[in-house]
Amino acid sequence: MWKQKVFPVLCRLEDFKPQNTFPIYMVVHHEASIINLLETVYFHKEVCESAEDTLLDLVDYCHRKLTLLVAQSGRGGSLEEEGSQGSTPMQELQKQAELMEFEIALKALSVLRYITDCVDRWAALLGLGPIGRMGLQPASGHLPPDTPTPSLSLSTLNRMLSTHNLPCLLVVLLEHSPWRRCEGGKLQQFEVGHWQTVAPSEQQKLSKLDGQVWIALYNLLLSPEARARYCLTNFAKGQLLKLRAFLTDTLLDQLPNLADLQGFLAHLALTETQPPKKDLILEQIPEIWERLERENRGKWHAIAKHQLRHVFSPSREDLLLQARRWAKTYRLDVLEALAPEKPHCAYCGAEASKRCSKCRNEWYCCRECQVKHWEKHRKACVPAAQGDRAK
Secondary structure, three states: OHHHHHHHHHHHOOOOOOOOOHHHHHHHHHHHHHHHHHHHHOOOOHHHHHHOOHHHHHHHHHHHHHHHHHHHHHOOOOOOOOOOOOOOHHHHHHHHHHHHHHHHHHHHHHHHHHHHOOOOHHHHHOOEOOOOOOOOOEOOOOOOOOOOOOOOOHHHHHHHHHHOOHHHHHHHHHHHOOOEEEEOOEEEEEEOOEEEEOOHHHOOOOOHHHHHHHHHHHHHHHOHHHHHHOOOOHHHHHHHHHHHHOOOHHHHHHOOOHHHHHHHHHHHHOOOOOOOOOOOOOOOOOOHHHHHHHHHOOOHHHHHHHHHHHOOOOOHHHHHHHHHHHHHHOOHHHHHHHOOOOOEOOOOOOEOOEEOOOOOOOEEOOHHHHHHHHHHHHHHHHHHHHHHHHO
């Protein structure tokens, strides 16, 4: 919320001329760290069970990020990794924040897909048979007395299908594929934090991000409970039928389960749209975002002015104190000891043994890769080096 409501106001203030942008960079960087952590933990389905009502806020968060991602790709915006010469530290920070926002949105896509993996738990709990090409065979109509609580609440499922209409949003994502672009006549894909040229022989290979979208669509459209609750309007039907153009033989060879989705779409094309019966349910609403927005509505400019004076204009003594705290928090020797594998070169991806001597954050396999990667790395390295000098 701070990035969306306060940071833009802060950047427009005439007297906002920070001598050191590292504190602001750390605020922006923390969101990226948290979404990386969420991507890791939500890989395990039991996390959805423990999330309980907070899952509504996470679904809303992922939806906001994906909507912004679609809007950016719709405007034809292109994120550049290369920094322009002569940029001020604040301009470099804003460019870095835009690139981070793009990466965060892609991570949010993965988190959302892991949440949809829990939708199929309803099929097992309801005693429904396996998903077939054209439909589902219910084995029983009620839950046994000792049935455990499902991973996703009905409110979460309803929010994904009715409030946000995620299936249609995912179709638009597939159409635009913002993680793919054409530069100089060559196809590039965004992977491992930067754009990589795709060899002609690899262009038909399904990327990880494309796979996340297809699996999420499979979960949302072919789950028995989701299909019973998803309102197939004429608009939704038209959007979903666009998927048939993407379901090529090459794609089906790589994800054979999508043959079930192909059968569902073939059946949908011949079916009249009949909105399902709407049951009366007491829907929960996300509390965290709503409460923060309600309590601070109309105060964003005042918050920005307060933070300008007390947070982002530190004295030399305050800056030194912050630097000592960061040094204790981010102990690289401890983090490296916990790493499951050796570091990789930030430019070519090969195993690396050398590290940037200024910020000590990026690894490289050779001097040549470090020089080639400098134009991108300098945007993070310079603020980090400033923070080190402050110590």
